[in-house]
Amino acid sequence: MSDQDFISPTLTITARRAHRRAGLAHPTETVSHPAGTFSQLQLRQLRADPELVVVEPPDTDTTDPATATDGATDLLAAIGQLEPGNPDHWTKDGRPDARALAAVVRREVSAAERDAAWEAHQAAQGER
Numbered sequence: 738m739s740d741q742d743f744i745s746p747t748l749t750i751t752a753r754r755a756h757r758r759a760g761l762a763h764p765t766e767t768v769s770h771p772a773g774t775f776s777q778l779q780l781r782q783l784r785a786d787p788e789l790v791v792v793e794p795p796d797t798d799t800t801d802p803a804t805a806t807d808g809a810t811d812l813l814a815a816i817g818q819l820e821p822g823n824p825d826h827w828t829k830d831g832r833p834d835a836r837a838l839a840a841v842v843r844r845e846v847s848a849a850e851r852d853a854a855w856e857a858h859q860a861a862q863g864e865r
């Protein structure tokens with residue numbers, strides 16, 4: 738597909754620290770960008786930048802119900818992928834950072850979802 742035919746998906750982007758990438762300034766607040774905002778190259782740059790949490794809405798048209806997992810299962814798996822010593826992955830009180838989880842599962846994660854998944858993770862680990 739050529740860049741002329743490419744239409745980037747709708748994205749929400751949150752910067753861990755404010756900086757520029759793909760020709761735009763990215764603040765620490767979450768910003769929504771409509772479909773078609775970015776070229777293929779810019780989208781690759783955004784996805785590869787560790788300072789950005791790029792969330793794309795799930796593509797419901799291509800989800801196979803037979804293989805789909807629920808959000809709680811995805812979050813439990815995502816917690817296992819976070820780096821224990823990485824302060825960008827954890828809050829000061831030791832819970833997983835919702836933005837870090839969002840980057841892994843590629844969707845927005847609320848604090849309530851994060852907390853429920855964290856409690857389930859701790860229970861599975863025998864920590865509570």
